[in-house]
Amino acid sequence: MNPDTPAIEIKDLVYRYGRAEAVHGFNLTVPRGKCYGLFGRNGAGKTTTMKCLLNLLRPKSGSVRVFGLDPRKDEVAVKSRLAYVPDFVAFYPWMSVRDTLNYFAAFRKHWNLKLEGELLERFRLDPKKNVNALSKGQKTQLALTTAVCPEPELLILDEPTSGLDPIVRREFIETVIGAYQEGDPGNRTVFVSTHLITEFEGLIDEFTIMDAGREVVRMNADEAREKYQKIRARFAGEVPKLDLPGALSSRVRGRELEVIVNGGGPAILEQLRARSPEELRTESLSLEEIFTVTLR
């Protein structure tokens, strides 16, 4: 198959629950080998979008492709190449950790037993333990283990770390970076939806911010941090009245002016310098701040 075929390609996706529209004309392309973030508030349509990829929901219109395949027509082929960790993990309550791993492995052509052993040890998961006796964090760790061991080309994570303690969250992300990406980095694609953006900041190559079922912003993470800036200027006297073209927002607090820009930072800096401020500082916005600014 053409190696340029994106891991995920979504075009004009529409989905409705009854009359309520959850996703409205959504587009998204995830190139192979990238880590792609889908950011949005609760109810933005992230989970619905992911479920369409997994053929858990059927799009009302538009198209969804995974490695160029239609999940509705080629469900088995699609599912053999990806793994999914949902936000609410559920296992068969009568099974032990060992049974659960065997059960998941039975559906897979390939299962990395060495990796399984490493992850069980890392997560301190007792194979004999019944899954019902696991904590929420351990259940997520078991789900991640079942997702990583088949070494799929695509890992889909839906709000994977919400509700977990900081140590489990840290281990989760380290596992995605280390154990998952290590095998064949060019062929390991991560598609993660989250609102805990700070934790995934370093992992994300590109992202889409989604709101009310639509794309609001789509960007490369490094470029985004370069373009979105917070400029602070303090003046000796009153803050001068300035026309700030292209500023996303600006506010005055006493003698201080704070301007948030999306590109166009240099021009605004130049303008501020001309007014000889006492202090002039610039910092980039983190992805979480970009998210907040965009949806404000």
Place this chain on the structure above:
Amino acid sequence: MLIQLNFKSGKPVYLQVVDQIKSAAASGALQPGEALPSIRPLAEELRVNRNTIAKAYSELEHQGIIENRQGKGCFLADNHSPLKKDIRRKMLIEEIDQAVVQAHHLQFNRAEFLALVDERFDALEAKQTQHKGGTA
């Protein structure tokens, strides 16, 4: 060698890794022939995409700062930049020009700027001496 990332600096993450390894090498915190951490543990520790570290290392290799020994990992190179002197000169001029422009805007005159450059060279040499003392 400790690397610290700042997502608010506006500098691409891989370049932050490149620059910090370069300054560790300049100050002697990293010695010629010394091994760099391998990609996976460094990526895990910094919690960044593995590709980001791989990109930083390939950039450092390209600049002749580190060498990738097949199957053994990356090491700080013994010999210095493979680039010709006139190219290195051009690269340095670009950086100096930026600093000069910045000095103008921050209202530092020529003498003050040059004095500051001298001071920074002293600071770097002090670090180098300290590292030599430490490893001797």
